[in-house]
Amino acid sequence: MSNLEDHTVHHASGHRVEAGHSGDSEHSEHSGHSEHSEHSGHSGHGDHVGQFRRLFWLNLILAVPVVAFSPMFAMILGYDVPAWARFVAPVLGTVMYVWGGRPFLSGAVSEVRSGKPGMMLLIGLAITVALLASWGATLGLLHHELEFWWELALLIVIMLLGHWVEMRSLAQTTSALDSLAALLPDEAERVEGDSLVKVAPSELNVGDTVLVRPGGSVPADGKIVEGRAAMDESMITGESRPVTRETGDLVTSGTVATDSSLRIEITATGADTALAGIQRLVSEAQNSSSRAQRIADRAAGLLFWFALIAAAVTAAVWGILGNVDAAVVRSITVLVIACPHALGLAIPLVVSIATERAARGGVLVKDRLALESMRTANVVLFDKTGTLTRGEPTITGIQTAGDLNADEVLALAAAAELESEHPLAKAIVRAAHEKGLRPGKASAFTATPAVGITAMVDGHEVRVGGPRLLEELGAHELDRAAQWREEGAIILHVAQDATVVGSLKLADEVRPESREAVDALHKLGIEVVMITGDAEAVAQSVGAELRIDRVFAGVRPEDKSAKVEELQREGKRVAMVGDGVNDAPALAKAEVGIAIGAGTDVAIASAGVILASSDPRSVLSVIALSRAAYRKMKQNLWWAAGYNLVSVPLAAGVLAPWGFVLPMSVGAVLMSLSTIVVALNAQLLRRIDLAPETSARAILDQ
Helix, strand or coil, X not given: CCCCHHHHCHHHHCXXXXXXXXXXXXXXXXXXXXXXXXXXXXXXXXXHHHHHHHHHHHHHHHHHHHHHCCHHHHHHHCCCCCHHHCCHHHHHHHHHHHHCCHHHHHHHHHHHHHCCCCHHHHHHHHHHHHHHHHHHHHCCCCCHHHCCHHHHHHHHHHHHHHHHHHHHHHCCCCCHHHHHHCCCCCCEXXXXXXXXXXXXXXXXXXXXXXXXXXXXXXXXXXXXEECCEEEECHHHHCCCCCEEECCCCEECCCCEECCCCEEEEEEECHHHCHHHHHXXXXXXXXXXXXCCCCHHHHHHHHHHHHHXXXXXXXXXXXXXXXXXXXXXXXXXXXXXXXXXHHHHHHHHHHHHHHHHHHHHCCEEECCHHHHHHHHHCCEEEEEXXXXXXXXXXXXXXXXXXXXXXXXXXXXXXXXXXXXXXXXXXXXXXXXXXXXXXXXXXXXXXXXXXXXXXXXXXXXXXXEEECHHHHHHHCCCCCCCHHHHHHCCCEEEEEEECCEEEEEEEEEEEECHHHHHHHHXXXXXXXXXXXXXXXXXXXXXXXXXXXXXXXXXXXXXXXXXXXXXXXXXXXXXXXEEEECCHHHHHHHHHCCEEEEECCCCHHHHHHCCEEXXXXXXXXXXHHHHHHHHHHHHHHHHHHHHHHHHHHHHHHHHCCCHHHCCCCCHHHHHHHHHHHHHHHHHHHHHHHHCCCCHHHHHHHHHCC
């Protein structure tokens, strides 16, 4: 099918095929926002869907009398068109040509100007030739066989249906840039002397000082001038571990101070911030990927030249033979019959059914090109945190000292941390709950940044913290802590009445499904690569556990898309799987971007495919769907194009010396039958089972 975005989205080709009028497009709602980003450059797909839907139904209504009162259709069914209705088909057919055919005629002009003939030019040529020939036959200027009113009507209606289906599949495209902008707070507290003034982040200037309260977002890039806090940078880095930032450290807009307030001096605003840089990367990558050629465009382009050359040869041969009437009739018939209804529906029907089937299987296909490209990916690049791992700290080990056992140490720590909102505290409380433990009642809770927390539990002072807690207590860490540290784990120490009673190992737990996903990808001959901002030790530990082929560790957020480019320069076709804001440029840059549904809005918006679950085996479902859909596309294209390869020579009269010339009426009927075959073949996609465990097991059992 024609790449309709190339005619409806300014950034794709500079043109816009307008389905009904030349007014402004309405902006579609997405990602929880009703306003479209000024920087996205996208037209409102939702408006185009509505226009094509209206065009289809209204032209379908017009097509009924056009077909019913068309002399050729009446001849096929054996009835006569009443004299009073002689001009019903010509008048309404002309209305359909001007109104319903406008998107195709506009697209045909664009393809002529660009020098790239495709489906639009093929359709425009066919309906124009059909209109002129039909009027010529109606007025008695041409042979009556050339009255193609019913074929003209069906061609316009079926092509409008195909484009409506296609636009509907494109309408779910959203803007990643709006989601990025949503990371910033609605207002900032600027320090002016001894008072605080609430202003919009856009009103901040370099050198201003702002107050960020606990749980608040940093409004612009800056440097901490007062305070210390555990910063949640997961929305930028994708990593779950809070990072301690203190006076003199730089912080990025959109990050969150989880436990303490900060005073920050602004160092960059607006387009100069790191967040804005990510926006530019996403925008550039999305714009470049939208210009890719589609398989049906290539088929339509070849078919256009085939039809044009066939018509010219037909006219020349019949002219040389001295039969001018046959030359006109046969060449016009070739041009009309060469525009295949089936080819117009071959791709959109497969994509529509495939995406519907995918949605019911927990896979949302936002970009058709991503669906087409997944079958050719030979590298799957997984972001580690939140994709191969759970993306949140989990208790993975407990070492005790003294008389308390592991459960008692965990219950003690959970009781003390119960009132804390820190991610590590939540992990401790969650682990105790999962074990069915009942922590004691805590009181007098206090938190000391970069040290830990203190609380009274059942009359005992309980403290939980990191290495600085040990320094304050003058204690040594337990013997297994060094090993845990080499593995990249977070270590928290638990002390009761100033005595260390145990240590907790917290790490980002590997998903149990990840190993099966990696093994199945290897079975398919696909290389598996992992990328993370974590330290080398952490990354290599996860990589070794999952038998990852290649590991990129310590990668900064802005460098992830560069790693995708590095793989592409090696000749790889990359499918990127991620869930964080820092993954967005890489998701957009890869041949296929796959976002974990539980990830951030911007990662989802940048991807072509979204997984509703966090099961990495769903990637195998996408591969299975892509390969099955591609098989159906090829089958449908071969059927649609094959019909033309056979019918066009017959319509041209290659068998005339043996007394057979394909009647136009028969060709028209066969054309409609080919459309039915294409539609039925596409329906077979509904039988695919896209459950992640089924997809993985089917591959591993081969």
